[in-house]
Every structure is written in structure tokens, then in C-alpha cells.
Amino acid sequence: MTKSQLQSLAKIHGTPVVIIDHDVIRENYAAFKKHLPKVQCYYAVKANAEPAIVRTLYKAGASFDVASLPEFMLVYENIRRLPPKAQQDFIWDKIIYANPTKPKETLQELDRYKPLVTYDNLTELKKIRQYAPHAGVVLRLRVPNTGSMVELSSKFGCDAGEAVDLIVAAFKMGLVVEGLSFHVGSQCTNFENFVQALNMAAAVMQEAKSRGHEIKILDIGGGFPAPYNPHVKPISALAKKINAEIDRLFAKDIQILAEPGRFLVATAATSVARIIGKARRDGKTCYYIDDSVYHTFSGIIFDHCQYHLKAFKPGKTEICAVFGQTCDALDTISLSEELPALEIEDLVYSENIGAYSSASATWFNGFPPAKIVHVNE
Ligand SMILES: *Cc1c(COP(=O)(O)O)cnc(C)c1O
Numbered sequence: 001m002t003k004s005q006l007q008s009l010a011k012i013h014g015t016p017v018v019i020i021d022h023d024v025i026r027e028n029y030a031a032f033k034k035h036l037p038k039v040q041c042y043y044a045v046k047a048n049a050e051p052a053i054v055r056t057l058y059k060a061g062a063s064f065d066v067a068s069l070p071e072f073m074l075v076y077e078n079i080r081r082l083p084p085k086a087q088q089d090f091i092w093d094k095i096i097y098a099n100p101t102k103p104k105e106t107l108q109e110l111d112r113y114k115p116l117v118t119y120d121n122l123t124e125l126k127k128i129r130q131y132a133p134h135a136g137v138v139l140r141l142r143v144p145n146t147g148s149m150v151e152l153s154s155k156f157g158c159d160a161g162e163a164v165d166l167i168v169a170a171f172k173m174g175l176v177v178e179g180l181s182f183h184v185g186s187q188c189t190n191f192e193n194f195v196q197a198l199n200m201a202a203a204v205m206q207e208a209k210s211r212g213h214e215i216k217i218l219d220i221g222g223g224f225p226a227p228y229n230p231h232v233k234p235i236s237a238l239a240k241k242i243n244a245e246i247d248r249l250f251a252k253d254i255q256i257l258a259e260p261g262r263f264l265v266a267t268a269a270t271s272v273a274r275i276i277g278k279a280r281r282d283g284k285t286c287y288y289i290d291d292s293v294y295h296t297f298s299g300i301i302f303d304h305c306q307y308h309l310k311a312f313k314p315g316k317t318e319i320c321a322v323f324g325q326t327c328d329a330l331d332t333i334s335l336s337e338e339l340p341a342l343e344i345e346d347l348v349y350s351e352n353i354g355a356y357s358s359a360s361a362t363w364f365n366g367f368p369p370a371k372i373v374h375v376n377e
Contacts, residue, residue: 001375006272010272010274015273015274016273016274016296016370018353018357020052021268021270022376025056028265029057030060032260035239036239039257041063043057044259045071046261046359047355048354049071052374063093065098066097072113076113095116096219097110097117098117100124107128107130107132111133114135116137116138117137119138120157121166125169136176136179137176138178140158140183141158141182142159143157143184143200145185146193147188147190148188149188151185152183163204167204167213168208179219182197186261187225188224189233197221198245199249217257218255219256222262224260224263225238226266226267270351270352272347272349274348275289275342278342281321284319285341286320286323287342289309291370292331293331294326294362295324297357298356298361299353299357307357309333309334309337311339313346315341317339317340319338320336321334325365328365
């Protein structure tokens with residue numbers, strides 16, 4: 001999106017607005033497939049659950065990772081209406097339910113779709129056996145999340161030492177363990193996490209095989225980093241490591257899938273907001289914008305992600321603070337942004353804000369979430 005396109009869209013739609021460019025989503029998907037050709041791509045819907053994104057990625061060839069019943073139904077309803085591709089194995093080809101903890105009602109609802117669901121403990125396994133006996137199961141392994149922006153290993157995954165027992169337990173109950181999965185943490189810039197996780201998964205698969213259970217699917221999760229700054233190494237560098245380990249460690253006929261969320265959508269969106277207030281405090285200019293950390297900038301809180309603001313106006317910049325529109329001091333977008341002198345009604349924008357942003361926006365303080373505009377859909 002050029003600056004003038006952003007400005008004219010903000011003029012047409014008003015602010016705050018989030019502009020999602022579907023050409024960028026398709027480019028990101030193509031880059032993923034180019035560098036990881038053996039890996040089927042299951043888009044993690046929670047990164048951005050806009051139905052239009054689901055449709056675009058489905059048409060591009062993606063499958064989906066969902067983590068709640070509403071997400072499952074969102075994908076199901078949106079792709080059901082599109083021309084069928086592989087209807088025969090519909091659910092497994094297209095959807096994995098990758099939240100290791102599921103309420104029993106969700107399992108009861110899912111059972112009729114014969115879903116593929118994850119688990120990481122015996123209690124969950126018993127629940128699956130009771131409420132979704134037609135499900136295939138995938139064991140989630142706990143792997144190092146060192147250096148990832150969002151850490152997941154304290155909440156999810158079984159220890160490597162108990163993995164094979166959990167696989168054997170599932171088969172004993174009459175369930176089929178179809179796969180093994182892991183997640184290296186979101187925005188993983190330490191690629192060694194993937195190397196270690198793949199080695200751990202290979203060891204578990206070998207031991208399971210020696211105890212009579214061959215596992216056919218390897219799910220390498222999400223974590224593929226978005227280029228928020230120039231230090232993030234490209235997907236080509238990460239893919240080189242992953243491909244080498246896959247070739248070295250696993251059988252030729254293993255089916256590999258990944259669950260990228262952020263990587264596919266982060267760079268596809270830009271938000272535009274308007275200056276609605278200006279003050280000077282402690283010798284620093286403070287701007288107030290018509291968006292907030294309870295809205296498009298929610299990733300600052302929930303995703304531990306910092307977003308930078310840019311002005312359309314040229315001019316010499318100075319360090320300033322930017323606050324959101326709500327009546328809460330937590331609603332601080334940045335205490336040190338570089339912006340030129342701006343006035344009320346001037347517009348500012350923030351790039352790479354497509355993942356874990358609008359997805360976690362609330363209605364706090366009565367302010368509705370920013371309008372979402374899709375371009376090149
Ligand atoms: C959130 C999540 C993802 C997506 O992670 P990204 O870091 O955005 O790629 C994938 N799989 C599972 C199970 C998740 O919870």
C-alpha cells in the first residue's frame with residue numbers, strides 16, 4: 001500500500017481503520033510454500049479470524065488450524081460454500097483443532113466431523129475418548145521456546161519422557177494417534193528451537209515405532225517470524241534448517257504440516273488513526289489517537305509486540321508519546337515515538353499490524369473496534 005492509497009482509504013472509510021491487503025497474504029503464502037514445499041500449510045485462524053482471510057487462503061491452497069468451536073465453524077462455513085477440492089478427507093485435509101484443552105461440549109459438537117484434535121495429558125485423552133470417540137488425535141510435545149516473543153511451553157505440551165506412554169495409552173483406549181505436534185513459541189527468531197523440536201519429535205516417533213505404533217503426521221506448529229524489524233532472518237533461512245532436519249530425521253513418506261499464523265497475515269495490514277488530542281507533559285509532546293491498546297493496538301499488551309507509528313506529513317521528527325483514546329493509563333501505545341510536529345486531525349499509520357491485533361480488540365470504554373477494509377480480495 002502506498003501512502004496516498006492509505007490516505008485516500010482513510011478519507012473514504014474514516015478512522016480508525018485497518019486495511020488488509022490480500023495480495024500480501026497471497027505473497028506470504030506463496031513464500032511459505034516455495035521454501036517449505038513438503039509442508040502443508042494450516043493457517044492458525046486465531047492470528048486474524050476475518051472470514052475474507054480464510055477464503056483467500058483457502059483459494060490459495062491452505063488448510064486451517066482452529067482453537068475453538070466458533071473458529072471451527074467459521075472455517076467450515078466459509079470453505080463449505082467454495083468449490084470443493086478434496087471433499088473425501090474434508091476435515092483432516094482442511095482443519096486441525098489444535099487447542100490441547102477442550103470443553104466436553106466442544107468435543108461432543110466436533111465428534112460428528114471426525115476431527116483431528118490435539119492432547120497433551122491423560123485427563124484430556126479420557127475426555128476425548130468419552131465425548132469425541134470418532135476423533136483422530138495428535139500428541140502435543142513440549143519443546144524449548146527460548147527467545148520467542150510469545151512463550152507457550154509453560155502452558156502446553158507433554159514432556160518428552162512421558163510422550164510414548166501417552167501415545168500407548170491412546171491406542172489402548174481405542175483411539176488412533178495420527179500425529180505428533182509442537183510449537184516453538186510465537187515470533188520465533190531463534191531457529192535452534194525448531195532444530196531441537198524436530199530432533200525431540202523424531203526421537204519420540206522412533207520409540208513409539210519400537211513399541212509398535214507408527215505415527216504418520218508431524219505437525220511443526222507455528223512460530224514462523226514476521227519481519228517486524230530488519231534483524232529478523234528471512235523464511236528462506238529458517239526453511240533451510242527445517243528442510244535439512246526433516247530430510248535427515250524422518251521417513252520419506254511422513255506427512256508434514258505447519259500452523260503459521262503471524263507469518264501469513266502480520267505484514268498484510270496497516271492501521272490508520274487520527275490525532276484527536278495533543279498535550280505537553282514533562283517536556284514531551286503527547287499525542288492522543290482514535291485507536292487504543294484495547295483495540296487495534298491490543299497486541300502491545302497480549303502479544304508483547306511493539307508497533308511504531310509513522311506520519312504522512314514530512315518534517316523533522318522529535319521524540320514524543322502516543323496514547324490511545326480510552327480513559328485508562330495502561331492505554332499507552334508508546335512513550336518514545338519519532339514523529340514530526342502534528343496537529344489535531346492529522347493522520348498516523350502503523351504497518352505490519354495484521355496478526356494478534358484486530359483479533360484481540362475489545363469494545364472497552366464504549367469505543368468500537370476499528371473498521372476493517374479489505375483490498376485486492
Ligand atoms: C497460536 C498458535 C499457532 C500460530 O502461531 P504463530 O506464532 O502465529 O505462527 C499455531 N498453532 C497453535 C497450536 C497455536 O496456538
